[in-house]
Amino acid sequence: MxxxxxxxxxxxxxxxxxxxxxxxxxxxxxxxxxxxxxxxxxxxxPAVIEALHRRVEHGVFGYGRIPDSLRDSLCGWSDTHYGWGIEPRSQVWLPGVVPALHLACQALTEPGDGIMTVTPIYPPFLKVACQHGRQSQTVPLSAPSTSGDEWSLDAEAIEATIRPETRMLLWCHPHNPTGHIWRDWELSVVAELAERHDLIIVSDELHCDLLLDEGACHQPLAYRFPELAERIVTLWAPSKTFNLAGLTCACAVIPDRALRQRFMAGTRGLRPEPNIMGLVAAEAAYLHGxxxxxxxxxxxxxxxxxxxxxxxxxxxxxxxxxxxxxxxxxxxxxxxxxxxxxxxxxxxxxxxxxxxxxxxxxxxxxxxxxxxxxxxxxxxxxxxxxxxxxxx
The missing domain is CATH 3.90.1150.10 (Aspartate Aminotransferase, domain 1)
Incomplete structure (x- = not known):
C-alpha cells in the first residue's frame, strides 16, 4: 500500500x-x-479545493438549496463507513453542529426542562441550557485511576442526576476532549436510561471519522439502537475530518418523521441555510475525500x-x-x-x-x-x- x-x-x-x-x-x-x-x-x-474553485468560477453566489447529490453523497458515506442506510429525507442541513445543539434545545424542550451532559466536555455543551432558560445538569465521567485505566461513563452517577424535569441528553460520540470511544456497555446504559426516563438524545458525532486505532469502526448511536429512533438526533459534519470548519456546514440526521417535524417546526425562522460553499465542499469531501x-x-x-x-x-x-x-x-x-x-x-x-x-x-x-x-x-x-x- x-x-x-x-x-x-x-x-x-x-x-x-x-x-x-x-x-x-x-x-x-x-x-x-x-x-x-x-x-x-x-x-x-485537493478534491475539495478543486470543487470550490469551480464554484467560485461560476461567479453567482445567491440563495442556494440543498442539492440531491449532496444528500445522496452523505447516504453513501454513512452506508460505506458505518453500515447505516439513511434516507435523503432524514437529513436537515444546518450551518454547524454548535448551532444545531442550540436549535435542538429550543425545538425539543421547554423552559425549565433539564439538559444533561457528562463532563469534561467541550465548552459549547455547557452553555446550551442556560442560554435557553433550561436547567444545566452535569455528570462527571469516571477518571482513570491508573495508567492502564480509561475514561468511562459513571452509570450510577448519571442515574442519580436524572430528575423528573430532565428531558434531553447532549451526547458527544466519540468524546471530546478525552478521545474516548464509548464501549458497547456505555452506549447500552445511555439507551436504557433514555427509554426509561423519556429523554431526547442529541448525539454530536462530529469526530466520528477520526477513530485512530487501526480497524476501529464508528457505530452511530441511532444505528446501534434503531428502536430509539423517535428520540435521537444525530449531528454530523465534514468540518473536523476534512478541516472545513470555516465553511459552516453540518447535518442533523433525524430518521423519525415526527421528531424531524418537531425539530423543523421548532426552528423555523431560527434556522439559517448552510453556506453554499460549505455545501459544495461537503459533497466533494464525502465523494472524493x-x-x-x-x-x-x-x-x-x-x-x-x-x-x-x-x-x-x-x-x-x-x-x-x-x-x-x-x-x-x-x-x-x-x-x-x-x-x-x-x-x-x-x-x-x-x-x-x-x-x-x-x-x-x-x-x-x-x-x-x-x-x-x-x-x-x-x-x-x-x-x-x-x-x-x-x-x-
Whole structure:
C-alpha cells in the first residue's frame, strides 16, 4: 500500500496568520505556538479545493438549496463507513453542529426542562441550557485511576442526576476532549436510561471519522439502537475530518418523521441555510475525500505517538491514550504549574492549550495535535522545558 503521506503533504507548514485572519493563529502573539482550538493546520483535500474553485468560477453566489447529490453523497458515506442506510429525507442541513445543539434545545424542550451532559466536555455543551432558560445538569465521567485505566461513563452517577424535569441528553460520540470511544456497555446504559426516563438524545458525532486505532469502526448511536429512533438526533459534519470548519456546514440526521417535524417546526425562522460553499465542499469531501482521510489518519497516529512519548518524560503529567479525534486531554494537576496550568504554559512556555476549566475540569488541558510533525515537536519541547522547571 502506498503511504498516503507521500501523496498528500501533511508536513509542509502553511502560513495562517497572513493574509487571511485565523482565530487559532491570531489570538496570541506571533511567538506562541497555538495548540488550542479544534482546527487542524493542514490544507483540505485537493478534491475539495478543486470543487470550490469551480464554484467560485461560476461567479453567482445567491440563495442556494440543498442539492440531491449532496444528500445522496452523505447516504453513501454513512452506508460505506458505518453500515447505516439513511434516507435523503432524514437529513436537515444546518450551518454547524454548535448551532444545531442550540436549535435542538429550543425545538425539543421547554423552559425549565433539564439538559444533561457528562463532563469534561467541550465548552459549547455547557452553555446550551442556560442560554435557553433550561436547567444545566452535569455528570462527571469516571477518571482513570491508573495508567492502564480509561475514561468511562459513571452509570450510577448519571442515574442519580436524572430528575423528573430532565428531558434531553447532549451526547458527544466519540468524546471530546478525552478521545474516548464509548464501549458497547456505555452506549447500552445511555439507551436504557433514555427509554426509561423519556429523554431526547442529541448525539454530536462530529469526530466520528477520526477513530485512530487501526480497524476501529464508528457505530452511530441511532444505528446501534434503531428502536430509539423517535428520540435521537444525530449531528454530523465534514468540518473536523476534512478541516472545513470555516465553511459552516453540518447535518442533523433525524430518521423519525415526527421528531424531524418537531425539530423543523421548532426552528423555523431560527434556522439559517448552510453556506453554499460549505455545501459544495461537503459533497466533494464525502465523494472524493477518503484517500486524503486515510493519509490524515496515518499522520495523526504518528503525532499521537510523538505526543505520548513526550508526556512520559513530563514529571507529574498524565495522558490517557486518545482513541479518536486529534485532541489530547492532559492531567496537569500534579505538575507544580498551579491551579490554572495553561497560564504559565502560555506566558513562559509560549504554547497555547485549551484550559480544562472551560470543560468543567480545572487542572487539565486539551492539546490539539493536528499540526505538522515539526511544529508539534517544537511545542512538545517547550512544554517539556516548562514541566522540568516546575518539578524542580
Amino acid at each position: 502506498t503511504d498516503g503521506r507521500s501523496v498528500f503533504d501533511f508536513a509542509m507548514p502553511i502560513e495562517r496568520r497572513q493574509p487571511w485572519p485565523s482565530q487559532k493563529w491570531q489570538r496570541y502573539d506571533s511567538d506562541v505556538l497555538p495548540l488550542w482550538v479544534a482546527d487542524m493546520d493542514f490544507a483540505s483535500p 477518503e484517500p486524503w482521510r486515510q493519509a490524515l489518519l496515518e499522520t495523526l497516529r504518528s503525532n499521537r505517538s510523538q505526543l505520548s512519548s513526550a508526556v512520559t518524560n513530563w514529571s507529574g503529567a498524565e495522558l490517557h491514550w486518545p482513541e479518536a479525534t486529534y485532541l489530547a486531554w492532559l492531567d496537569l494537576r500534579n505538575t507544580g504549574l498551579g491551579e490554572s496550568p495553561t497560564i504559565p504554559l502560555l506566558n513562559s512556555g509560549r504554547v497555547a492549550l485549551s484550559d480544562g476549566a472551560d470543560f468543567g475540569w480545572p487542572g487539565f488541558a486539551r492539546l490539539n495535535f493536528g499540526t505538522t510533525p515539526d511544529r508539534l515537536a517544537e511545542a512538545l519541547w517547550r512544554l517539556g522545558q516548562m514541566m522540568s522547571a516546575s518539578s524542580q
